[in-house]
Amino acid sequence: MRSTFFLILGCCVIFTSCKEKEIVVYAAAEIFELADPKIEVDSLLFNTSAKVAAVFNMEGTEIRYTIDGSEVTANALLYQSPLTVNEPTEISFRAFHSDYVPSKVVRMRLLKVKKDVSTAKVSLTPQADSNYRGPGAKGLVDLQKGTTQFRAGTHWMGFQGDQIRILLDFENETSISKLIVSSLNDHGSWVFLPKSIRVFTDRKEQIGRMSIPLPTAVEPKSISLLDVPVIAGSYKSIEVHIDLLETIPQWHQGKGTAPFFFIDEILVE
Numbered sequence: 001m002r003s004t005f006f007l008i009l010g011c012c013v014i015f016t017s018c019k020e021k022e023i024v025v026y027a028a029a030e031i032f033e034l035a036d037p038k039i040e041v042d043s044l045l046f047n048t049s050a051k052v053a054a055v056f057n058m059e060g061t062e063i064r065y066t067i068d069g070s071e072v073t074a075n076a077l078l079y080q081s082p083l084t085v086n087e088p089t090e091i092s093f094r095a096f097h098s099d100y101v102p103s104k105v106v107r108m109r110l111l112k113v114k115k116d117v118s119t120a121k122v123s124l125t126p127q128a129d130s131n132y133r134g135p136g137a138k139g140l141v142d143l144q145k146g147t148t149q150f151r152a153g154t155h156w157m158g159f160q161g162d163q164i165r166i167l168l169d170f171e172n173e174t175s176i177s178k179l180i181v182s183s184l185n186d187h188g189s190w191v192f193l194p195k196s197i198r199v200f201t202d203r204k205e206q207i208g209r210m211s212i213p214l215p216t217a218v219e220p221k222s223i224s225l226l227d228v229p230v231i232a233g234s235y236k237s238i239e240v241h242i243d244l245l246e247t248i249p250q251w252h253q254g255k256g257t258a259p260f261f262f263i264d265e266i267l268v269e
Contacts, residue, residue: 034095034103037063041108044145044223045265046085050110053082054093061097072105088112109225111180115268117141121169132158134264140166146264148221150184150191155264158191159244166240166266177232178269179208179240184262186221190248192259197228198241207231207238217251240266 037056044050054063064076065083072094079093089110095103124137132150134157135142146155179199184191192215199208208230230238244261248254 031101033101034058034061034097036103036106037093037095039093039106039108041110044109045111045113045143045267047113048086050085051082052085052091052108052110054079056095058095058097060099061095063093063095065091065093067091074102085110086112104220107222111225111267113143113267115174116143117168117170117174117268118143119171121167123167123169125165126159126161128157128159129260132156132260132262134158137166140263140266141168143265145182145223146184146262148184148186148223150186150189150262156184156262157264159261159263160258162244162246164242164244164261164263166242167237168240168266168268169237170235173234173236174268175232175234176230176238176268179228179230179238180267180269181226181228181240181242181263182265182267183224183226184222184264185219185224186262187215187218187252188221190252190254190257190259191262192245192248193224193226194242194244194261196243197226198243199228199230200239200241201235202237202239207233207235214245214249216249 037054040053042051056063063079064072065079066072066076067089072092074096091108093106118141120141122137122140134155144155146153150156181197183193185193193212196211200206208228210228245259247256248259
């Protein structure tokens with residue numbers, strides 16, 4: 001009986017000793033990545049200027065930025081107050097803190113309206129999905145941009161299918177060297193960019209083309225401004241063919257089904 005008592009006592013001592021030596025490991029702050037800074041802009045499209053602000057409400061955090069396409073490092077320009085933009089610009093922002101991994105880079109492209117074609121006649125085939133009609137065909141040249149929250153506004157038009165055809169009939173002959181198609185990339189909502197964009201004259205001559213690579217993984221939600229180079233010339237009318245992605249890629253949870261394509265504006269330069 002006594003031997004059993006001492007055996008139990010010994011086990012208790014060993015267990016207590018092990019508990020006293022237990023090591024608790026805490027993750028170092030440096031392994032945590034900062035959230036992305038919030039970017040606010042009064043207008044992605046502007047005639048004279050636009051104002052851009054970056055927000056990150058955490059003490060000790062710096063926001064750095066570049067406007068020349070270079071990498072945003074800890075030595076990049078320090079954001080201190082809202083920026084005024086007078087020319088077409090792509091601004092890249094990133095948050096830094098001495099105790100954390102820097103945030104991902106957030107990019108925003110702002111466009112200065114070079115040609116106002118809001119008086120053009122616009123026809124659209126087919127019509128937008130009944131749930132995402134937006135402002136109709138004329139809204140493609142009204143110089144009003146939607147946001148990444150496509151359900152919150154009335155600027156976006158959504159489509160499914162094989163192709164969209166947009167005919168732009170200008171009031172006067174217009175010199176063109178590039179077309180910019182404003183679209184939405186939101187894989188979480190099953191919204192994808194198209195496969196390609198082609199531009200034709202009223203005589204069915206192809207004068208421009210852009211191919212968009214098929215995505216291989218989920219990409220951040222963003223407004224994508226697709227630049228379509230056009231053979232420079234003066235045109236009274238052009239027809240834009242947007243070739244849509246037939247099915248969502250295999251890596252996506254919606255694989256095999258038809259994605260949506262969203263468009264809110266076409267710009268001419």
